[in-house]
Amino acid sequence: MDWGKGILLTIFGFVAFIMTLVVISVRQDDIHLVTENYYEKEIKYQEQIEREKSAVGLDREVVMFDASSKTIYLDLPVGAKGSLQLFRPSDARLDQELPLDITTEGKTAIPVEKLKSGYWRVQLTWTENGLEYYEEKKITI
Template sequence: MDWGKGILLTIIAFVGFILTLVVISVRQDDIHLVTENYYEKEIKYQEHINRETSAAGLDREVLVYDSETKSVILDLPVGAKGSLQLFRPSDARLDQDLLLEILKEGKTTVPLEKLKSGYWKVQLTWTENGVDFYQEKKITI
């Protein structure tokens, strides 16, 4: 075999390899954005910072994960309203959003044993006495 045929075969192999990578990347269907409306969330980010600052100023731990019972324990007062978002970074199809309204005294337990095992972000947003709060925990089930 001479130099011309070797160079031609190398170019053909390279083009075939690149085309294979293009086909694989086009067929991939499990690519998810972190959030669908990221631009709107970016504009409201200062409100988010204010909620986190308010939650940091509380004298109690509001969001606690119990790994033995696979549940989240919320320490919210009666009348607090908010939402608990269970965010799976690796697969947005598994995300869940639970609305909360605390009607009785004491800690509230939210079971998580039905969730797929792996890494989760638990994001709690609530309003207490007219003040907005936000707290987040990173857990592994």
């Protein structure tokens, strides 16, 4: 075999390899964006920063996770309203959003033992005394 045939076989092999990668990537159907409305959330990011600063200014930890009982505890006052989003970065189909309306004193317990085990982000957005707050906690179930 001479140099010309070797170079030609190398080029054909490379093209076949690249075409195989293209076919594999096109056939993937399990691709999820982190969030559906990513660009809208990016535009409103300054508001999110203000909510986070407000939450840091509180003198208590609002979101707590007990791994042994697989329970999330929320320390919110009576009258607080908001939403708790259980966000699974690896699979958007497992995400859940729970509305919150606190009507009783004490910590609110939310059991999460039915969630698929793995890495989760707990994102709490709430309104308390007319101010908006946001806190996020990373947990592993």
